[in-house]
């Protein structure tokens with residue numbers, strides 16, 4: 001495989017002081033390369049439980065329907081040569097329509113939705129394609145700086161053939177004015193790379209009288225790679 005250098009500014013740096021958590025989190029010493037073993041490269045990554053029928057439909061995981069704007073999010077996972085990556089585990093997690101996570105540490109005073117957990121998973125098909133049905137997440141405040149709000153986003157994790165092949169990113173929505181004020185988005189300095197974190201509204205993906213559609217393709221490597229916050 002040809003290894004291509006990462007173009008400066010197209011991936012978020014480990015240290016980006018306007019995003020305050022990176023100050024404590026970023027390594028202060030040079031990184032140490034841990035040699036890969038055969039099991040790192042080949043060990044099975046998925047849990048023993050199969051992906052269930054409603055795992056990729058976050059609107060059908062409870063008795064009732066969640067509140068909010070129903071959306072379909074679909075795209076392809078591609079390598080640097082635009083070849084589809086089949087069999088990748090794609091996991092998502094997100095806030096509900098009011099901007100609240102179902103998580104013990106989320107104390108944002110917005111309502112929880114008893115019909116929405118906010119987590120889903122699926123496996124890419126032979127064409128590298130995945131699809132989720134969910135609810136458009138709301139913006140939420142965080143305490144990074146005065147009056148800080150996260151733009152609406154969906155967290156994505158991708159697993160390849162081993163735990164060492166995990167990528168984590170966030171998908172945003174087109175036209176969200178909060179992106180210009182968000183240090184996580186702005187930590188990616190390259191304009192075109194930042195755009196690669198933004199989904200595209202696609203009328204063809206909408207289901208009439210049911211849900212709006214957004215396309216989010218994920219490119220794993222190369223000069224057009226999606227910005228990833230975590231590479232293991």
Ligand SMILES: [Fe+2]
Pocket residue numbers: 095150153155
């Ligand atoms: Fe989030």
